[in-house]
Amino acid sequence: MTLVCVDNVHKAFGDLEVLKGINLSVAQGEVVAIIGRSGSGKSTLLRCLNQLEKHDSGQITIADKKLDAASMSPKELSENVGMVFQSFNLFPHKTVGENVCLAPIVVRGEGKADVEKIAHEVLEKVGLSDKYDAYPAQLSGGQQQRVAIARALAMRPKVMLCDEVTSALDPELVGEVLRVLETLAAEGMTLILVTHEMSFARDVADRVVFMHEGRIHEEGAPGELFAAPQTAELKQFISAVL
Amino acid sequence: MIEFTFWDILRNLLLATRWTILLSLIAFVGGATVGLLLTFMRLSSNRWLQRLTSLYVDLFQGTPLLMQLFLIFFGAAAMGHQISAWLAASIALTLFTSAFLCDIWRGCLEAVAKGQWHASQVLGMNYFQTMRHVILPQALRLSIPPTVGFSVQVIKGTALASIIGFVELTKAGTMLNNATFEPFTIFALVALLYFALCYPLSCYARYLEKKLYDAGLR
Secondary structure (H helix, E strand, C coil): CEEEEEEEEEEEECCEEEEEEEEEEEECCCEEEEEECCCCCHHHHHHHHCCCCCCCEEEEEECCEECCCCCCCHHHHHHHEEEECCCCCCCCCCCHHHHHHHHHHHCCCCCHHHHHHHHHHHHHHCCCHHHCCCCHHHCCHHHHHHHHHHHHHCCCCCEEEEECCCCCCCHHHHHHHHHHHHHHHHCCCEEEEECCCHHHHHHHCCEEEEEECCEEEEEECHHHHHHCCCCHHHHHHHHHHC | CCCCCHHHHHHHHHHHHHHHHHHHHHHHHHHHHHHHHHHHHHHCCCHHHHHHHHHHHHHHHCCCHHHHHHHHHHHHHHCCCCCCHHHHHHHHHHHHHHHHHHHHHHHHHHHCCHHHHHHHHHCCCCHHHHHHHHHHHHHHHHHHHHHHHHHHHHHHHHHHHHHHCCCCHHHHHHHHHHHHCCHHHHHHHHHHHHHHHHHHHHHHHHHHHHHHHHCCCC
8 A cells, every 4th residue: 555655746945956856655564765865855855755845846645645734734744754853853851751742742632641651652662761751961862863763653653754863873873773763664664764874774675765866766675776776876876885 | 518428328329229220120021021022023924023123123232222211311301201210211221121132032042953843843733832842941941041141231231320310329329429529439339339239140140051051952
């Protein structure tokens, strides 16, 4: 079943055309890794998927519902699409538990007791149930990013977007975050990740999408794509990063 | 001629200090109220409100406080409303304070990282929910040290009210000097009294800033 469908999406910032007609469909439970050079439009595509950037033309649907202000409210959007950022963006004045509980209480209007139960569950899932009352500043980068994942999970989204979630981490902390994502993937969560972790893309993704100059240049199963790149651009990219 | 002892001078100055403190409080409370209103006007999406607020802030930051006092005190008189030095000083200091506080607070709101807005939006929060739960609490903490720091400027600013005849600390000093001709003693005492008011506030602002820094919010 197709969960996310991107149809001929264009996006320009002034004269700079960043997305030049993107077509992509992601099935329920699929893990898609988007790779490519910086400036190729990967992050912009991801940000269009939750409307942090509004696309200029084309259509995006999630669970058969059109993604624009007229047909999907911000609340509805947040229940469909979760996002984890490179820079964590935790709320520094709130504890870990409050970070996770805020949106379900404020946006979904759920009861405090129910939400706190969910918060404990999702924090357990990312291995941080003992940090419920800690403040973000007291945690390592890897722990903060795992809290950010838990915060996104608490809204029970259908698809999770991950924007270079390990790029701001010290090398020894990357593993703990990737392991959490791996667990999510194994549980059937639909994941779309922009990543520079090629080995992670190869091991965990069902499909790898290579973006180049605002277009999807090549895509396929990670084994084939990395072993036998068809285009010169992808060959060059792979030899540069591996 | 009446003889003034040192204690007479000090007692009179201390009595006048009450009015300096009261005027400072009025200016600060009034300025904070108007300043808060201005901050929200400046944040609004209405371009005319934004421009009007910017103009107001630039006007009051770009002219001497003394001129503002004169314009209000003599301006009101010229328009046929004789107002007291009290009222004129309160209005002028309130407007002056509000312009600076508006600028300080806008800076604090903008200093909250952009990523906080993005994270809130992705979680489905609207503008008011984001402001209330995410941005304002952080901006408030950021704003306390510079706000307390600015209150020192307000206290010193009240000295100008002496020129339109308002008897606060500085004016009391001038009057005592006219009677005793001991300018050094008197103005040294006046300066000391201002320092006694301002120094604790400066220390407190510094302490708050350090506390904020330790909390890792900067």
